[in-house]
Amino acid sequence: MTTATPEFSDDYLRSRIAACVGEDRVPKQITVITDTSDFYRIDYDDIVLLNDRPYFIRNNEREGRFGIDEQQKFWVKRAIDLIDGSTKIMKLTFLERFTARVGELSFECYRSPKKEARILELVRNDDRFMHGFSAVDSAGNLVRVLDFIQGRTLADSILALGTSHEDYFLNHFPGVLDEFIDLVNAIKLLHDHGEIHGDIRRDHVIRDFRSGRCRWIDFDFGYFHTESRFGYDLFSLGNILVYLAARGDVTVQDLRQCAPDVAACIRPEDVNIIFNNRLVNLRKVYPYIPEPLNAILLHFAAGSEAYYEHIDELLADLCESRPLLGQVP
Amino acid sequence: MTSEATPCSFRKDLLIAVDGSENSDRAIEYVACMLGGGGQVSISLLHIISVPPDDYFHTESEQKAWIEEREKAAIAAGERHIRRLIEAGIPETAVHYTIRKGTFPSVAEVILAELKKSGASTLVIGRRGISKKEEFIYGSTSNRLLHAAKGSAALWVVE
Numbered sequence: 001m002t003t004a005t006p007e008f009s010d011d012y013l014r015s016r017i018a019a020c021v022g023e024d025r026v027p028k029q030i031t032v033i034t035d036t037s038d039f040y041r042i043d044y045d046d047i048v049l050l051n052d053r054p055y056f057i058r059n060n061e062r063e064g065r066f067g068i069d070e071q072q073k074f075w076v077k078r079a080i081d082l083i084d085g086s087t088k089i090m091k092l093t094f095l096e097r098f099t100a101r102v103g104e105l106s107f108e109c110y111r112s113p114k115k116e117a118r119i120l121e122l123v124r125n126d127d128r129f130m131h132g133f134s135a136v137d138s139a140g141n142l143v144r145v146l147d148f149i150q151g152r153t154l155a156d157s158i159l160a161l162g163t164s165h166e167d168y169f170l171n172h173f174p175g176v177l178d179e180f181i182d183l184v185n186a187i188k189l190l191h192d193h194g195e196i197h198g199d200i201r202r203d204h205v206i207r208d209f210r211s212g213r214c215r216w217i218d219f220d221f222g223y224f225h226t227e228s229r230f231g232y233d234l235f236s237l238g239n240i241l242v243y244l245a246a247r248g249d250v251t252v253q254d255l256r257q258c259a260p261d262v263a264a265c266i267r268p269e270d271v272n273i274i275f276n277n278r279l280v281n282l283r284k285v286y287p288y289i290p291e292p293l294n295a296i297l298l299h300f301a302a303g304s305e306a307y308y309e310h311i312d313e314l315l316a317d318l319c320e321s322r323p324l325l326g327q328v329p
Numbered sequence: 330m331t332s333e334a335t336p337c338s339f340r341k342d343l344l345i346a347v348d349g350s351e352n353s354d355r356a357i358e359y360v361a362c363m364l365g366g367g368g369q370v371s372i373s374l375l376h377i378i379s380v381p382p383d384d385y386f387h388t389e390s391e392q393k394a395w396i397e398e399r400e401k402a403a404i405a406a407g408e409r410h411i412r413r414l415i416e417a418g419i420p421e422t423a424v425h426y427t428i429r430k431g432t433f434p435s436v437a438e439v440i441l442a443e444l445k446k447s448g449a450s451t452l453v454i455g456r457r458g459i460s461k462k463e464e465f466i467y468g469s470t471s472n473r474l475l476h477a478a479k480g481s482a483a484l485w486v487v488e
Contacts, residue, residue: 095387105466112384194434226379228468229434235466273465307465 008032008054013047016082017056034138039075039092048079048090050135050143055079055090078148087148088132091116091220093141100223103274107232108224109198113142116220119195120144128186130206130217149217151209154179154240155202158247165286168247175328176244179214181318184237186216188311191230198222200236202243234308238300239272242280245289245297250279259285269303276302290324292317335416359483363451370423374410375443376403378430396430403428437473444482452478453485 010030017026027045034049036042046057061076075094080087093113100109117134124131132146158176162168183205187197197204199221205214223232243249252271255263262285270281279285280301283294296317299308308314345360347353362368378399386392407426415421433439444452456471464472471486478484 097385102466103462105462107466108381108385110381110385115384222382222384224381224385225467226433226436227470227473228466231466231468273462302461304465309468 020080020085036092036137036141037139054082056082089146091144110222111220115222116144119219149206149208151207153203154205154214157207174325184315191311196233200233202240242297246282251277271302273302293321372424373447374426376428377436377439379436380432382432437470452482455487
């Protein structure tokens with residue numbers, strides 16, 4: 001850590017901080033950091049200098065799912081670009097490899113700044129993805145600086161749609177499915193370039209408040225399988241599709257409580273192939289779901305005999321089913 | 330010099346399902362050629378080291394060490410396999426061993442490419458028997474071969 005650099009005097013940085021966040025938020029001590037290796041020591045009010053541009057560090061970002069809402073991600077900082085005042089997400093180099101467990105299965109996973117930097121470059125002009133750039137700090141760490149997307153996750157944004165599931169499905173889902181097809185096409189772009197998203201989750205799609213468009217975020221995760229390079233991406237897309245079609249998760253436990261007669265008809269093959277508490281054969285609960293669409297969902301069910309191996313297969317089925325749902329109101 | 334072949338743990342008992350069709354004739358012809366007397370045996374052993382993508386490794390030296398460790402293991406396994414084949418009476422000159430290493434989108438694709446290149450009439454693989462869930466997520470090399478190798482070679486899947 002150093003004090004202000006010749007390019008940016010303390011007075012200049014103070015004036016920019018005052019312009020961006022207000023006079024009362026200007027710290028007494030100006031600390032400029034060029035080596036981000038020890039990200040635990042990069043704190044609120046520090047300034048990180050990257051590509052000769054100063055970023056005013058605010059809070060650590062937090063993990064937002066699976067009951068760990070309060071877990072801080074110390075390597076991911078909210079920051080303000082002191083030149084133009086825009087909000088950024090700064091992802092510092094955090095290399096890790098671990099075995100992740102999904103249901104009963106385990107995965108060799110890794111976090112790779114290189115992968116994310118490469119994908120950011122690939123999707124630079126594609127607004128179906130988050131945007132940003134990568135820069136190397138003074139110690140050689142690959143830092144990614146991302147445009148902050150204001151908006152809600154796709155998952156959250158659909159929960160309030162419709163007065164009932166039938167109303168949602170008939171009047172809102174056609175538009176949601178169009179958005180989903182758009183998102184699948186975006187992942188196809190990655191696959192066509194030999195890349196995987198690696199961490200497809202429903203909270204990794206943000207509906208941009210400004211454009212209204214859904215955008216994929218977080219590309220630094222990867223997994224390693226010897227035979228099916230895209231299998232986990234496809235499985236994860238299936239999970240999102242089922243969630244969108246159902247307007248949330250339909251769990252066997254919920255059905256047993258709220259609709260025991262329906263629950264009695266659920267068979268082992270009707271549930272998600274990995275998450276055995278989630279219903280995939282949604283027609284058993286919502287009989288107005290067209291069969292061809294339900295057949296797509298069943299590819300992700302425990303009873304499935306056929307899986308999607310390539311994203312083109314999923315896309316073709318989605319596009320074939322789409323006309324059955326009518327127009328977007 | 331001749332030596333007594335080491336006894337096999339598998340019996341040469343075959344069940345061949347036939348229905349009098351040309352397909353059955355082809356199956357019989359295959360077994361007759363493979364197990365009947367005469368003909369030269371040639372065995373190409375192919376060991377694939379599927380290297381994770383570059384992103385997986387933190388440094389180049391780590392990647393190098395990872396590959397070296399697997400190469401050592403592959404060489405040791407190859408020696409074991411060749412020894413066993415020779416013990417079973419197969420001439421040493423008839424056995425060839427190849428190691429292919431790289432970051433491959435699919436191991437099955439590499440096997441199929443080698444099969445095509447070698448012109449072998451039979452492809453033999455061991456299968457560990459994965460669950461449906463695993464097949465869904467990880468993919469199954471043997472199932473992919475089962476579908477893709479048709480027309481090019483007979484496939485033996487040993488569990």
